[in-house]
Amino acid sequence: MKMIVAPLLRIFFRPWLEGAENIPDEGPAIIASNHLSFSDSFFFPALIKRRITFIAKAEYFNTPGLKGKLTAAFFKGVGQLPVDRSGARGAGEAAIRSAVAVLERGELFGVYPEGTRSPDGKLYRGKVGGLARVALQTGAPVIPVAMIDTEKVQPPGQVVPNFGIRPGIRIGRPLDFSRYHGMENDRFILRSVTDEVMYEIMRLSGQEYVDIYATAAKRQITEDKKRADAERRAAQKAEKAAEKEAEKAAKEEAEKAAKDEAEKAAEDEAARLEQEQQEQQDKPE
Numbered sequence: 001m002k003m004i005v006a007p008l009l010r011i012f013f014r015p016w017l018e019g020a021e022n023i024p025d026e027g028p029a030i031i032a033s034n035h036l037s038f039s040d041s042f043f044f045p046a047l048i049k050r051r052i053t054f055i056a057k058a059e060y061f062n063t064p065g066l067k068g069k070l071t072a073a074f075f076k077g078v079g080q081l082p083v084d085r086s087g088a089r090g091a092g093e094a095a096i097r098s099a100v101a102v103l104e105r106g107e108l109f110g111v112y113p114e115g116t117r118s119p120d121g122k123l124y125r126g127k128v129g130g131l132a133r134v135a136l137q138t139g140a141p142v143i144p145v146a147m148i149d150t151e152k153v154q155p156p157g158q159v160v161p162n163f164g165i166r167p168g169i170r171i172g173r174p175l176d177f178s179r180y181h182g183m184e185n186d187r188f189i190l191r192s193v194t195d196e197v198m199y200e201i202m203r204l205s206g207q208e209y210v211d212i213y214a215t216a217a218k219r220q221i222t223e224d225k226k227r228a229d230a231e232r233r234a235a236q237k238a239e240k241a242a243e244k245e246a247e248k249a250a251k252e253e254a255e256k257a258a259k260d261e262a263e264k265a266a267e268d269e270a271a272r273l274e275q276e277q278q279e280q281q282d283k284p285e
Helices: 005-013 040-047 066-075 089-104 130-138 185-207 214-282
Strands: 016-018 029-033 053-056 081-083 108-111 142-148 170-171
Touching: 005 040, 016 040, 029 040, 029 089, 029 130, 029 185, 040 053, 040 142, 040 170, 040 214, 081 089, 089 130, 108 130, 130 185, 142 185, 170 185
Parallel strands: 016 170, 029 108, 029 142, 053 081, 053 108
Antiparallel strands: 142 170
């Protein structure tokens, strides 16, 4: 990753990095980053000297097919931890235990507090639980990170990245939450810690903040798209129906005009014949 991928990224994308000095050379720390693109998992780990272990959604590890196997191999190779995002409490507890183990080894643990990629480039509400609980349980500092323009390099759903765009990484100063030590089961404290981290990420990234979860925003965007598609299809159907009705009316009008013209021609012909007959009768013998 660091010997091959990082040089290639620097050559083709020339990413910039600010605040690298805020990441300690040794010792545990939690990296909390916004999440704009799949390419975040390449740029940040490749450009930082130390190894960072992120949790990644379980789908990256168990998707069938060649692409799924390659994706799983990549995430395993860079030391990512699979986490089930289905909402099962046991899966969340397992992820927290894994994160604690990483930090207890004196390593860096990375997390995306939004829980998923932003659907539109905005910053969404951080999820309470993992980030805050791990920080309070271990006492490790939280380092806020802002990924800049990575969604332009690789928009959601796009496989081949866009070249000619220079993304960036801005790293903030470590946040110390030792004042809340022993309060990791207080949900109000967890919310406060999470919001403070999200505020710092917003300040670093310059993103517009939306106080709802990104998963809810994705559902709303999907529903809006479905509704817009349905309205578009209905409008197209109505337009076609109007066109057919107009064609039918035009055809009926043309047929009526042709009928009227034929009747007039027949009347004219009858009048002509009648006139000829009258003229024949009026001729002297």
